[in-house]
Amino acid sequence: MTRENNKKLRIIYAGSPEFAVPALEALIHSEHEVVAVYTQPDRPAGRGKKMTAQPVKIIAEKAGIDVVQIESFKDEGALETLESYHADLMVVAAYSLLLPQVVLDMPKYGCINIHGSLLPRWRGAAPIHRAIQAGDKETGVTIMQMALGLDTGDMLYKITCPIRDTDTGQSIHDQLSSDGADALMSTLDLLVEGKLEPEVQNDSLTCYAHKLSKKEAEIDWSASAKKIDCSIRAFDAWPVAYTLMDGERLRFFMSSAIETTTDGKIGEVVAESKKGIEIVTGEGSVLITRLQMPNKKAMDAKDFLNGRSLLGQVFPS
Known part of the structure; x- marks a missing residue:
């Protein structure tokens, strides 16, 4: 050329x-x-x-x-x-x-x-x-x-x-x-x-x-922390990773992987702090730092935790 x-x-x-x-x-x-x-x-x-x-x-x-x-x-x-x-x-x-x-x-x-x-x-x-x-x-x-x-x-x-x-x-x-x-x-x-x-x-x-699909967005908590974290960050604009809570979608936009072993059931929220919300996975745990309740605006975890707690909640895997 x-x-x-x-x-x-x-x-x-x-x-x-x-x-x-x-x-x-x-x-x-x-x-x-x-x-x-x-x-x-x-x-x-x-x-x-x-x-x-x-x-x-x-x-x-x-x-x-x-x-x-x-x-x-x-x-x-x-x-x-x-x-x-x-x-x-x-x-x-x-x-x-x-x-x-x-x-x-x-x-x-x-x-x-x-x-x-x-x-x-x-x-x-x-x-x-x-x-x-x-x-x-x-x-x-x-x-x-x-x-x-x-x-x-x-x-x-x-x-x-x-x-x-x-x-x-x-x-x-x-x-x-x-x-x-x-x-x-x-x-x-x-x-x-x-x-x-x-x-x-x-x-x-x-x-x-391959083209993204909405079906991929639901989190399988039995997967590794690394895999879940990568999917959450990849899907932040669309289709947005989510888990079900009381039949509704709790959406996640930002996270990080904690690859050390954490006590708790797979899908369980085991810790909350200004740093984020820690959820047990099949291998390690994920720290959620930005999320969205149904019909609410997305917010950082530290703001989300003002007045509410998910501690002990077990999400389906």
């Missing part, structure tokens, strides 16, 4: 959620021209199910960029519209729409994707959450040349990000969203200079980040 370095790139940007915003903003403020933004159609959201625009659409409209919202590239006129922009490159970030080969081939330099993992590890829909859930010590973003396979294209640029014991799905999401913008701009610089060196993925190192 080479080009002359005497003119800016004409770029189509395709993305929808907050993760895709920083990269679009970086492009808007760059020397390149964003000729169109493709984003998911407005959807009902919130308790009132009000039609809500995607975050990327809001940014694009403020910048005066053409916005295209389609359900599929099979829609009537979709390919003709795409072709009319005469794009050099299409940049994709969390667009949630499959691109057929005709679309991948249409821009002069094809389509590149901002993926939230260090490929080939964690191909698929939920790479950020699965990396935390698995207890990985690092993750990152990969800019890849898109191919028909699921995140199988050649890798063009990477930025590595550590995963700390205090990180959550949301904190890593925000970091990689920012890193993705930086990685994209570095990739475009290399493209303009003719210095990109694509790297083929090693399929033997692949693992898949």
